[in-house]
Amino acid sequence: MLFGFLARRRNRLSPARDQKQKKIDDMADIEGIEAGEVLLPKQETEEHERKGTVWTAAAHILTAVFGSGVLALPWSVAQLGWIAGALALIGFSCITYYTSTLLADTYRAPDPVTGSRNPTYTEAVRAYLSPRKVNICGVVQYVNLWGTLVGYTITAAISMKAINHWLYQDGYESKGDVSSTVMLQFGIVQLILSQLPSLEKITWLSVMSAIMSFAYSFIGLGLSVAKWIVNGHIGFLVGKSALSPGEKTWNSLQALGNIAFAYTFAEVLIEIQDTLRPSPPENMTMKKATFYGMGGTTIFYLAMGFAGYGAFGNNTPGNILSAFGCFRPSWLVGIANICIVLHLLGAYQIYAQPIFAVIESRVAARWPEVNFVNWMYTINVPVFKQVSISFSLSKLVLRSIIILITTLVTMMVPFFNAVLGLLGAISFWPMTVYFPISMHIAQKKISRGTPKWLFLQSLSIFCLVTSLAVTVGSAVDIASSLKLPE
Numbered sequence: 001m002l003f004g005f006l007a008r009r010r011n012r013l014s015p016a017r018d019q020k021q022k023k024i025d026d027m028a029d030i031e032g033i034e035a036g037e038v039l040l041p042k043q044e045t046e047e048h049e050r051k052g053t054v055w056t057a058a059a060h061i062l063t064a065v066f067g068s069g070v071l072a073l074p075w076s077v078a079q080l081g082w083i084a085g086a087l088a089l090i091g092f093s094c095i096t097y098y099t100s101t102l103l104a105d106t107y108r109a110p111d112p113v114t115g116s117r118n119p120t121y122t123e124a125v126r127a128y129l130s131p132r133k134v135n136i137c138g139v140v141q142y143v144n145l146w147g148t149l150v151g152y153t154i155t156a157a158i159s160m161k162a163i164n165h166w167l168y169q170d171g172y173e174s175k176g177d178v179s180s181t182v183m184l185q186f187g188i189v190q191l192i193l194s195q196l197p198s199l200e201k202i203t204w205l206s207v208m209s210a211i212m213s214f215a216y217s218f219i220g221l222g223l224s225v226a227k228w229i230v231n232g233h234i235g236f237l238v239g240k241s242a243l244s245p246g247e248k249t250w251n252s253l254q255a256l257g258n259i260a261f262a263y264t265f266a267e268v269l270i271e272i273q274d275t276l277r278p279s280p281p282e283n284m285t286m287k288k289a290t291f292y293g294m295g296g297t298t299i300f301y302l303a304m305g306f307a308g309y310g311a312f313g314n315n316t317p318g319n320i321l322s323a324f325g326c327f328r329p330s331w332l333v334g335i336a337n338i339c340i341v342l343h344l345l346g347a348y349q350i351y352a353q354p355i356f357a358v359i360e361s362r363v364a365a366r367w368p369e370v371n372f373v374n375w376m377y378t379i380n381v382p383v384f385k386q387v388s389i390s391f392s393l394s395k396l397v398l399r400s401i402i403i404l405i406t407t408l409v410t411m412m413v414p415f416f417n418a419v420l421g422l423l424g425a426i427s428f429w430p431m432t433v434y435f436p437i438s439m440h441i442a443q444k445k446i447s448r449g450t451p452k453w454l455f456l457q458s459l460s461i462f463c464l465v466t467s468l469a470v471t472v473g474s475a476v477d478i479a480s481s482l483k484l485p486e
Helices: 002-012 016-027 030-035 041-045 054-065 066-109 119-130 129-169 178-194 204-232 245-263 265-274 282-315 320-322 330-366 391-412 416-444 451-481
Strands: 377-379 388-392
Touching: 016 388, 030 178, 030 330, 054 204, 054 265, 054 282, 066 119, 066 204, 066 245, 066 265, 066 282, 066 320, 066 416, 119 129, 129 265, 129 320, 129 330, 129 391, 129 416, 178 330, 204 282, 204 320, 204 330, 245 282, 245 416, 245 451, 265 282, 265 416, 282 320, 320 330, 330 377, 330 391, 388 391, 416 451
Parallel strands: none
Antiparallel strands: 377 388
């Protein structure tokens, strides 16, 4: 599933493979092709058989969108209120859907139906925009991927702490350093998972992550509805009361960032589209899949946000499941938190694999003759005779360093809502709005000053201002939480 289409990016980043592909594109070494030393274009480019349909693509979208961000939606609605909360959820959904349809047309270039394939987001940007924008896109994409790892570690730590408290009651709740401890434990598990061979081909991990995300989301919704019925909270039209104007402003901006983060999936849209069969045209299939996926997501998000706010009112927590610590049956809350941890075990690797791939490929290109980089070691597993583990020292060291840095940064800024808001602000405008709009203008050759050009630029500027405001709000909250000067 998601491992499949994200991992193919890794294969393309191999320096040797890039060199071979260049030979094929140039068609210069005819003798090599005839002798079989160089693969034919069809053999090289058809790396996988594309059999995806509108329903498989919609399933991938739901898997990519449903995640830890859904747990912050009740808190977001509590800050904005019933009216603004609903408008924000619907507004971000409509913007994401519209720009996703523009992005779907860039899968092929120059024509969206008959052009050449661009199997990754960066390659689509390269086909339409300048090299400088390609570099900017790459930086933003990988920063967002790494930031997502930080957000996932925080979410997993919160759930692991809740599980400990559920199993041992007050035995773990009283320890002040439990958050750092469980973050370190989660990082150690991720370090082990990152060393497994061909992790991107283990589809069961992606399937498990998808099932777990749906499980805890619906458990959270069900518990919220049950508590809402029992307590009968109504809430306020303008959101949480008894806040100063400054606190209200910063919280509202964070709420917008959380909602943006919950809808973000542009980073993997092109990769999802690359799994679709060519007939009917991939862009048409992807637009339908996006409509179904975003429609279902929006309905669920509205229900989750309203139910959580209705259940807890002004006391709605940042992570809705953390409010059910004393709820009965407690085992259901425990299962929901276990599902979160299991989901994030796989989701973490989905977002980490592209980071590993780009760093390892650059190291291999920089030092192609060094044994530390290229020499593979194989260890046979004693219990399973036909199972062996292959690894290189560079893979072991580089991946360990990345996970260690991620864990240490997370331990310094363990603020769930502020981090999610910051991630949403960083990723939403450039990846979901700016690049799709810019590529669409270049593809359709929309002239400057025309009504459509003005509409697209106005939409981009509006989303940019929103993202900047959310960034400031989240940064202020993080600085305040760290007790740093604002």
